[in-house]
Amino acid sequence: MTRFVKLLIGVASVFSLVFVPPVHAQEMILQPSGPTEVDRLQAQCDTIIATLRRLHTNDALLRVNIGQSYNAISARLMARLNSRLALNRIDSSKFVEIANRFDEERDRFSSAYSEYETALSSLVRIDCKTRATEFYAALLESRDARTKLSNSVKTMNDNIREYRVAVEVLQQELKLETHTDAS
Amino acid sequence: MHLKQWIMRYRLPAFLIGVIVLAIVLVLISMNVYYRSGAYQLDLSRPEYKSVRSQIDTDKKTRHNFEAQGPINSQVLEDFLRMYDEEARRVIEADAYSADVLSNEQLGI
Numbered sequence: 001m002t003r004f005v006k007l008l009i010g011v012a013s014v015f016s017l018v019f020v021p022p023v024h025a026q027e028m029i030l031q032p033s034g035p036t037e038v039d040r041l042q043a044q045c046d047t048i049i050a051t052l053r054r055l056h057t058n059d060a061l062l063r064v065n066i067g068q069s070y071n072a073i074s075a076r077l078m079a080r081l082n083s084r085l086a087l088n089r090i091d092s093s094k095f096v097e098i099a100n101r102f103d104e105e106r107d108r109f110s111s112a113y114s115e116y117e118t119a120l121s122s123l124v125r126i127d128c129k130t131r132a133t134e135f136y137a138a139l140l141e142s143r144d145a146r147t148k149l150s151n152s153v154k155t156m157n158d159n160i161r162e163y164r165v166a167v168e169v170l171q172q173e174l175k176l177e178t179h180t181d182a183s
Numbered sequence: 184m185h186l187k188q189w190i191m192r193y194r195l196p197a198f199l200i201g202v203i204v205l206a207i208v209l210v211l212i213s214m215n216v217y218y219r220s221g222a223y224q225l226d227l228s229r230p231e232y233k234s235v236r237s238q239i240d241t242d243k244k245t246r247h248n249f250e251a252q253g254p255i256n257s258q259v260l261e262d263f264l265r266m267y268d269e270e271a272r273r274v275i276e277a278d279a280y281s282a283d284v285l286s287n288e289q290l291g292i
Contacts, residue, residue, distance in 0.1 A: 005214045006271075013203065025247055028291075037287070037292055040291070040292050041292050044290075044291050047291065048290050048291070048292070051290060052290075055284060057231065057232060057235055058235065059223070059233065059280070060225070060232060061225060061232070061235040061238055061239065062226060062279055062280070063224075064225055064239055064240075065190070065238075065239065065240045065273075065277075066273075066274055066277060066279050067225070067242075068246075069270055069273045069274045070248050070272060070274065072270055073267070073270050073271065073274070075264060076246065076247060076248050076249060077227075077247065077249050077263070077267050077270060077274060079251075080248075080250065080251040081249060081263055083251040083252075084249075084250070084251055084252060084253060084255060087251075087252060088254065088255040092211055110221070113224070114221045116280075117194055140284065142285055143282075143285040143286070145201055146280060146282055146284070146285055147282045149280045149282060150279075150280045150282040151247045153274075153279045153280055156274070157274065157275050160275065161271075161275075162266060162272045162276065163267075163270075164264065164271065166282065167260055167263060167264060167267070168264070171204060171257055171260040171261070171264075174255070174257045174260065175257045178256075178257065178291065
């Protein structure tokens with residue numbers, strides 16, 4: 001009996017290896033995880049598309065407003081303080097290094113936004129009622145692009161905080177120097 | 184040779200056709216630059232952005248300008264931090280492009 005079961009398992013294994021077509025990992029990822037998701041996607045299609053369109057519009061507005069703020073922080077504040085520190089012969093290497101990293105991240109942010117906007121524009125053009133699987137694959141692509149964008153924003157926010165800490169440290173040093181000179 | 188003769192014979196129509204062709208070529212080049220540079224992604228004058236156009240932050244008076252020249256002391260840095268904090272608050276509090284917005288749960292899938 002045990003031999004028969006082993007034989008059956010062996011035959012089944014060989015059969016599955018030979019006759020079942022291989023499923024690539026990428027294909028598995030690009031499919032919604034079950035028929036219920038496809039059903040839900042199709043049923044909620046209009047709501048989802050309306051949400052995505054609203055998100056697309058708000059993201060574009062945010063990109064313009066936040067881009068102005070990043071530009072102001074870089075050009076009107078960081079660059080000017082760095083210049084002023086250099087003119088006063090104060091070591092500004094730490095400040096310049098953070099400002100450079102911030103500017104590099106701004107470039108990455110611009111590219112990431114461009115990638116995300118392209119992905120989201122393509123996504124809202126797909127009819128999720130008739131092409132649910134294609135829509136889901138495009139949604140995953142947009143999600144990845146948004147994660148990249150989100151990471152870039154986080155890095156820039158960290159740079160902004162880091163620069164602030166550097167200014168505070170310098171301020172404390174200057175205060176200490178003033179106290180020492182006075183005493 | 185035939186073309187040259189035709190142009191010499193019909194100078195005004197040839198001139199008009201030439202001007203129209205040149206205009207089309209220049210428009211095609213500028214549209215190409217507009218799309219390739221990504222400028223269209225930031226162009227909120229497009230009709231679909233009419234509803235949010237009023238929310239564009241255009242108030243330049245609220246933008247701070249820190250002087251690039253002058254002394255550096257504790258008070259100057261205090262003023263700098265005040266300006267810096269106001270500007271930083273705009274971007275940090277915006278919590279821009281949070282990754283979970285496109286999740287299945289948020290979209291109700």
